[in-house]
Amino acid sequence: MQQQSNMVHLPQTFLSYPLYIGVEVALGVLTFNKFSGMYGVLALFTGHPLDFVQWTFYIWSIFCLVVFISGIRQVYKPNILLMSTVTFVFSVDTIVSCIYCLWFTAVWFSQEGSTDVTDLKSAGTALGPAHEGTTSTISTKVDTSKSASSGYEFFLIILLTLVPLAVRFYFNFIIIAFQQQLLRSGKFTFDQNDIEVNLHNRNILFKWRYKFEKWCFYLCKRYL
Amino acid sequence: MANWFQRTFLANRPAGSRLANLETSFNPKLSIRKLKNYHASATDICHYGFLGSIMFFSFVVNPAPWIFKILFYSLLLLLFVIPATGQFFFNALPIFAWLSLYFTSSSFDASYRPPITVKVLPAIETILYGDNLSDILATSTNKPLDIVAWLPYGIFHFGAPFVVAAILFICGPPTILRGYAFAFGYMNLFGVMTQNLFPAAPPWYKILNGLSPANYSMHGSPGGLGRIDEYFGINLYTKGFTNSAVIFGAFPSLHSGCATMEALFFSYVFPKLTPLFVFYVCWLWWSTMYLTHHYFVDLMAGSVLSYVIFQYTKYFHLPLTEKGVYSRWTYAEIPKFNIWQTDPLYGARSDVENVPLSVLETDFELNSMENSNNSNSNSPSIFDESSPRSVSRSSLTSTDNLEQDLPLRTSTAKPNKQRFD
Numbered sequence: 249m250q251q252q253s254n255m256v257h258l259p260q261t262f263l264s265y266p267l268y269i270g271v272e273v274a275l276g277v278l279t280f281n282k283f284s285g286m287y288g289v290l291a292l293f294t295g296h297p298l299d300f301v302q303w304t305f306y307i308w309s310i311f312c313l314v315v316f317i318s319g320i321r322q323v324y325k326p327n328i329l330l331m332s333t334v335t336f337v338f339s340v341d342t343i344v345s346c347i348y349c350l351w352f353t354a355v356w357f358s359q360e361g362s363t364d365v366t367d368l369k370s371a372g373t374a375l376g377p378a379h380e381g382t383t384s385t386i387s388t389k390v391d392t393s394k395s396a397s398s399g400y401e402f403f404l405i406i407l408l409t410l411v412p413l414a415v416r417f418y419f420n421f422i423i424i425a426f427q428q429q430l431l432r433s434g435k436f437t438f439d440q441n442d443i444e445v446n447l448h449n450r451n452i453l454f455k456w457r458y459k460f461e462k463w464c465f466y467l468c469k470r471y472l
Numbered sequence: 473m474a475n476w477f478q479r480t481f482l483a484n485r486p487a488g489s490r491l492a493n494l495e496t497s498f499n500p501k502l503s504i505r506k507l508k509n510y511h512a513s514a515t516d517i518c519h520y521g522f523l524g525s526i527m528f529f530s531f532v533v534n535p536a537p538w539i540f541k542i543l544f545y546s547l548l549l550l551l552f553v554i555p556a557t558g559q560f561f562f563n564a565l566p567i568f569a570w571l572s573l574y575f576t577s578s579s580f581d582a583s584y585r586p587p588i589t590v591k592v593l594p595a596i597e598t599i600l601y602g603d604n605l606s607d608i609l610a611t612s613t614n615k616p617l618d619i620v621a622w623l624p625y626g627i628f629h630f631g632a633p634f635v636v637a638a639i640l641f642i643c644g645p646p647t648i649l650r651g652y653a654f655a656f657g658y659m660n661l662f663g664v665m666t667q668n669l670f671p672a673a674p675p676w677y678k679i680l681n682g683l684s685p686a687n688y689s690m691h692g693s694p695g696g697l698g699r700i701d702e703y704f705g706i707n708l709y710t711k712g713f714t715n716s717a718v719i720f721g722a723f724p725s726l727h728s729g730c731a732t733m734e735a736l737f738f739s740y741v742f743p744k745l746t747p748l749f750v751f752y753v754c755w756l757w758w759s760t761m762y763l764t765h766h767y768f769v770d771l772m773a774g775s776v777l778s779y780v781i782f783q784y785t786k787y788f789h790l791p792l793t794e795k796g797v798y799s800r801w802t803y804a805e806i807p808k809f810n811i812w813q814t815d816p817l818y819g820a821r822s823d824v825e826n827v828p829l830s831v832l833e834t835d836f837e838l839n840s841m842e843n844s845n846n847s848n849s850n851s852p853s854i855f856d857e858s859s860p861r862s863v864s865r866s867s868l869t870s871t872d873n874l875e876q877d878l879p880l881r882t883s884t885a886k887p888n889k890q891r892f893d
Contacts, residue, residue, distance in 0.1 A: 265787075266815040273783055280732075280775045283754065284601040284768055287609060287761065296611040298603065305602045326816050349599055356598045360591075395685030396587040404670075405595045412600065429817050436816075 566657025
């Protein structure tokens, strides 16, 4: 018999509405965010220096962007293979984002503490605050009663980092739950012997995509 | 012209349909009678109560002379009451609430305002997006790029809402315009409220002053738009942004919010042109960062706000569009979204044909019948009569037999082993 899922505590509704609405919102929000990859890659043309981690991050974002856009177009009429892929990529992206987030947090706070005065004419350095060295010249003269204290800023930085991450995890559970219901309802099946999928005459990208989708499908079926 | 209009928009009008007709009466008694028969639902009370309190707050706090304020609000009330104008103006109430709050924002006393943050946005941007994307895009600037950036940010942004409203009114289903006003107004209203509650410095501040503390006596800066003023020998943007109503209102970006809202509504009515609208939003995003007016995280906040409000409006207020219909006069009815029936899983569990897969056996092999011969043969043999499990060739195809076979096949099927052909 098919193995029964351990994931029984997934949300059954999205804020008391059907799950597909949650999936649409989740994929939409993530799609917006993944556009960052495109702008990051534009550094190639503007001559802004990027390090290796940033490059991998932006390229990964573009890959996710492609997957999520194809997913969001199918929310009302899902294709089980593609939705499995979206579920898989979304879940991997959640973990990957957490790791990148930790890395970039470390980078920001390590740069913030340093006292290097960078070139003022550039719009910013590769990473971290742009003009750390210029703080003291102005702050002595002007009224700082309505400036945020560094404690307040730190609190907001942490809050605004953790809230999107928490929302992201919730969205991830919504997508997994939706995928689980798709798999369990008999409406959406995938015929593995479908003769219409003739891979011989397709290009290599299509073959890879199909194999990857099928792999994601069996993975989802195994664990959901 | 009239002929063209007739052919393009009125040709497929259903006979006798009055759906697309507008109110033409100027008699306020009609509106008052309607109001007397009106029963407010809980959501209506929240909606009007919230917008009313915003309007009242602006009325009290705005520093303009009382006589002007009273005159302005009386005029607004008159426009609401006259049916011919009220059908447009009253539905635009969220937009008026937003505008009233926006133009009052500059007059708030600094002592009541929250502290201005300078580091939060660049820090969040680095943490969530790897770097300051506005820095990446503004690293090198030149004249042609300035012009390309200025077009959506400095020109289209201010005209687009009206153009979009007019096109939606003509090409969309009837009542879509009030949905647009609702979504657009609320998005901007929430945006301005957030900008006031969470004042944050835009990227140009970091370029001019570094991450040094800010205060409310500072003036705004046109950022990259200052270069446009130089090119044309004007003082439009420098003056405008120096005296902006919300100087430290970087978060969220309402430029991004408006563009996203316009793109979402247009994609809703013209789904085939969606890539074009996505391109416009990307173009505007790029230009806001290039002109150092917003961080990417502001753009995301604006767009996500727009998207969430649009989804809400779509499911609860907007009329459904008909495929291939681009004229309000062609619509014979105004159906709304049924969120339960649109669910791709709708009926999945009650439908007999959709028995959950976990109950049925799905991963048996197609040739499992042949493989299962080893232990308990169910193929016909000369010992048919003696074997209690054996079946005759003729009865192999009958349904009774298949049911008997099921447990047998299940036991021999290898779990999770699939065929890839």
